[in-house]
Amino acid sequence: EAGVTQFPSHSVIEKGQTVTLRCDPISGHDNLYWYRRVMGKEIKFLLHFVKESKQDESGMPNNRFLAERTGGTYSTLKVQPAELEDSGVYFCASSQSPAGPRVITDTQYFGPGTRLTVL
Amino acid sequence: SQQGEEDPQALSIQEGENATMNCSYKTSINNLQWYRQNSGRGLVHLILIRSNEREKHSGRLRVTLDTSKKSSSLLITASRAADTASYFCAPGYNTDKLIFGTGTRLQVFP
Numbered sequence: 001e002a003g004v005t006q007f008p009s010h011s012v013i014e015k016g017q018t019v020t021l022r023c024d025p026i027s028g029h030d031n032l033y034w035y036r037r038v039m040g041k042e043i044k045f046l047l048h049f050v051k052e053s054k055q056d057e058s059g060m061p062n063n064r065f066l067a068e069r070t071g072g073t074y075s076t077l078k079v080q081p082a083e084l085e086d087s088g089v090y091f092c093a094s095s096q097s098p099a100g101p102r103v104i105t106d107t108q109y110f111g112p113g114t115r116l117t118v119l
Numbered sequence: 120s121q122q123g124e125e126d127p128q129a130l131s132i133q134e135g136e137n138a139t140m141n142c143s144y145k146t147s148i149n150n151l152q153w154y155r156q157n158s159g160r161g162l163v164h165l166i167l168i169r170s171n172e173r174e175k176h177s178g179r180l181r182v183t184l185d186t187s188k189k190s191s192s193l194l195i196t197a198s199r200a201a202d203t204a205s206y207f208c209a210p211g212y213n214t215d216k217l218i219f220g221t222g223t224r225l226q227v228f229p
Contacts, residue, residue, distance in 0.1 A: 042219050043207065044219075056214070056216060058216075091161060093217075110154075
């Protein structure tokens with residue numbers, strides 16, 4: 001079974017440009033998450049999709065970030081315009097069961113991340 | 120804050136030694152997960168321990184959970200150079216999002 005894949009693995013752009021990151025979750029996983037790690041800091045949650053719907057986008061830093069999940073399959077995260085502080089590693093993760101209150105958090109499987117550098 | 124805090128921030132040991140990392144959190148949890156990140160790669164899920172469990176094993180990994188002290192520990196026995204990585208704990212609440220700390224950087228020297 002293929003794992004979570006992300007594209008590109010690295011991206012170097014200039015301040016003010018636009019970048020789009022892509023995540024392909026494990027087939028059949030309804031839940032898709034975006035996280036990011038800014039240099040030297042903790043990994044922070046950005047948002048959570050259940051199928052094509054945004055379940056929780058409380059971690060999105062500002063309106064320069066736009067995430068979509070068309071058809072409930074792959075997801076894209078667009079940063080427009082990019083700023084220096086957006087540099088970091090962006091991780092995508094997916095998990096299997098539908099969201100909702102439950103006792104046990106399902107295991108989230110992470111992709112290798114996209115390293116974004118904004119110059 | 121709901122994030123876990125790992126301790127120590129960095130740990131260096133020789134191959135064959137045991138490595139112990141700790142995680143503390145502040146509010147009641149449903150479970151706690153440990154993840155590993157090798158340099159330049161994604162996070163790998165290691166183990167999940169539920170709030171009603173005290174200890175769990177997986178291969179060379181042993182995780183304990185003390186809910187009265189709001190702490191967990193991850194023990195790696197007979198460490199190998201390939202265990203060199205950053206280790207993160209993620210306390211689990213009634214939410215799907217994982218909340219990570221800054222991690223423990225483990226270096227295992229051959």
